[in-house]
Amino acid sequence: MIVKKESLKKHFSKASRTYDDNASVQLYMGKKLLEHIADGKFKHVLEIGCGSGIFTSEIIKTYSPETVSLNDISEEMLNTCRKRFSDYKNISYHPGDIEKITLKGSYDLVASNACLQWLSNLKVALNGFIEALDSNGVLAFTSFGNENVREISSLTNNGLKYLSYSEMDEILKSLTEPYSLHEEIIQFHYQDALDMLKTLKKTGVTGFSKKIWTRGMLNRFIEEYESRYSDEKGVYLTWHLYYAVIRKRG
Structure with missing residues (x-):
């Protein structure tokens, strides 16, 4: 998927103050990913695309690592993390596009939640992350599948192109390390369509359409x-989630 990184940075920077209160999907994904990793002791952790730090908090709570390295393309998001983890002394911050950063150090765990779908070359990036792992280290990430937010796409004929399960599986297979890949299709409910759009905007994941909506188009x-995607709980939106865990051979 091709997204201009400057646009990406801009939208996530704007969402840095509103992300936590609206990222129920991302928090759900992160917690499920830790279940797929299962038991492990990780002393040195790198998180890619850490955002506001909601997944970071889960990592720290679960594994109590000695050191945590946080990366995000948005300096504003990292500033939010600096405030959030001000009492946690062993965190280092690495701003920038992860596809342009040379990773230094060896990690027991490289993790990423709801981020890697933005990369221009996922296979190359994953190989780089694996190289940054110690022997027997774990690379774990979540991403989105091709049925993601399909209701919005059906009405706008526009949207980001996500990898199918078979495409994601082929990429992981090419890495030649043991891996697991699970998918989940789940619906989240919102009060109404406007509430849904506002929630998406407050997590930084909208605004990549080239089309400018008028008030009439929005209405x-x-x-x-x-009229099409409502039930007794409100309006619903489909999320197609991937959970990938790669274990580097010793």
Whole structure:
């Protein structure tokens, strides 16, 4: 998927103050990913695309690592993490596009939650992450599949292109390390279509369409969405989730 990184940085920087209160999907994914990793002792952890640090908090709570290295393309997101973890002394911060950063150090765990779908060359990036692992280290990440937010795509004929399960599986297979890949398709509910759009915006994941919506277009979208994708709980949106765990051979 091709997304301009400067646009990506801009949208996530704007969302740095609102991310936590609206990232229920991302928090759900992160917790499930830790279940897929299962038991382990990880002393040195690198998180890619840490955002506001909600997944970082789960990592620290679960594994109590000695050191944590945090990367994000948005300096504003890292500033949010600096405030969040001000009492945690063994965290280092590494701003920038992870595809342009040379990773230094050896890690027991390299983790990423709801981030790697933005990369321009996932296979190359994953190989680099594996190289940064110690022997028997773990690379674990979540991403999104090709059925993601399909309701929005059906109404706008526009959206990000995500990898199918078979495409993701082929990439992981090419890495020649033992791995597991699980997928989950789940619906999250929102009060109404406008609430859904606001929630997406507050997590930085909208705004990549080249089309500028007028008020009339927005109203038509809301009306059509609520007529087609509502039930007794409100409006729903489908999320297609991938959980990948790669274990580097010793």
